[in-house]
Amino acid sequence: MKTKLTYLIIILVLGFQQNQAQEKLKVAVVGLNHDHAHGIMNAFRNDRIQLLGIAENDPDLIARYKKDYQVPDNLFFPDTKTMLNQVTPQVVMAYNPINEHVDVAEICLPMKIPLMVEKPLATTVADAQKMAKLSRDNDTHLLTNFETTWYASNQKLKTLVGESDFGKITKMIAKDGHEGPKEIGCSKEFLAWLTDPVKNGGGAVMDFGCYGANLMTWLQNGKRPIAVTAVTKHLKPDVYPKVDDDATIMVEYDDAIGIIEASWDWSYSIKSLQVYGSESSYHAPNGKTLVKNTNPVESESISLNEEYYQDHIAYLEAVFAGKVNPENDLSSLSNNLIVVEILEAAKKSAEAGKRIEL
Known part of the structure; x- marks a missing residue:
């Protein structure tokens, strides 16, 4: 037995x-x-x-x-x-x-x-x-796949700004970047195309501008902006002669403004998202921290007890198991088509020096 x-x-x-x-x-x-x-x-x-x-x-x-x-x-x-x-x-x-x-x-x-x-x-x-x-x-x-999709702070922020007491989003500010791909030690193979205006489509405007465009499209529930205005800079022309290394992009909606600050010239690595409503704001300075402000001096740390997927592997497992439908989320095709539209308009705006209507 x-x-x-x-x-x-x-x-x-x-x-x-x-x-x-x-x-x-x-x-x-x-x-x-x-x-x-x-x-x-x-x-x-x-x-x-x-x-x-x-x-x-x-x-x-x-x-x-x-x-x-x-x-x-x-x-x-x-x-x-x-x-x-x-x-x-x-x-x-x-x-x-x-x-x-x-x-x-x-x-x-x-x-x-x-x-x-x-x-x-x-x-x-x-x-x-x-x-x-x-x-x-x-x-x-x-x-x-975006790194910021798997930030618990961003996922919680989206839930909270969707609640009735927050009201309408009036302004969004995304800051993304680092000291520069060469400065942080990216491989030579990566650098070869990341700093190529054709292979990467641009410099910091593409590499880090896409994060803000992705998050703002999500926060606006898939709404297309009405116009884009951008300024790109070559702050380190000796290091990145072929592409921009700094970009500021203003994304206009009919009732809100988004500001994307994308750079290879930050003093340190940053992926920060701020969202403002009529009475309060939320700030996710990184993936593990979320703060609510009701005025400049009063802040409240928000508990991140609600988890999304750990990473793109866990997300894909859920997609193929039928547990999630990637309809309008951060990874979705619908969102990322708008992201590319924003980035293309930003490059046109920076080149022409004018506001580009979509």
């Missing part, structure tokens, strides 16, 4: 372990020249995901990632098409130059393989619309 019971326990444990393994998100990666790829590779190393393949042809990058994350040779493929002809992931995650997101979409989406790209969605409205059509025609998810 004891032997049978032991055998039964072993079978149950093995069955549980097998189910756990089957539940891991099946991921294929396109590109390693975006330093955000370290996030998904850490998930692979920590056994959070099942990595089916990596499409990369840079021998130096391949060697580095093989060494750092103990990736076996058989997981590397020379290109996206070759990889997806041999493996079938639940999702492809793209860590390549922004202007190449459309190329990945043209392969994945007709194969009905969901795609998540790193922010922003695209460098141009034309590319974003092409990608959106592919997503809709093939009824396949196209999502965008």
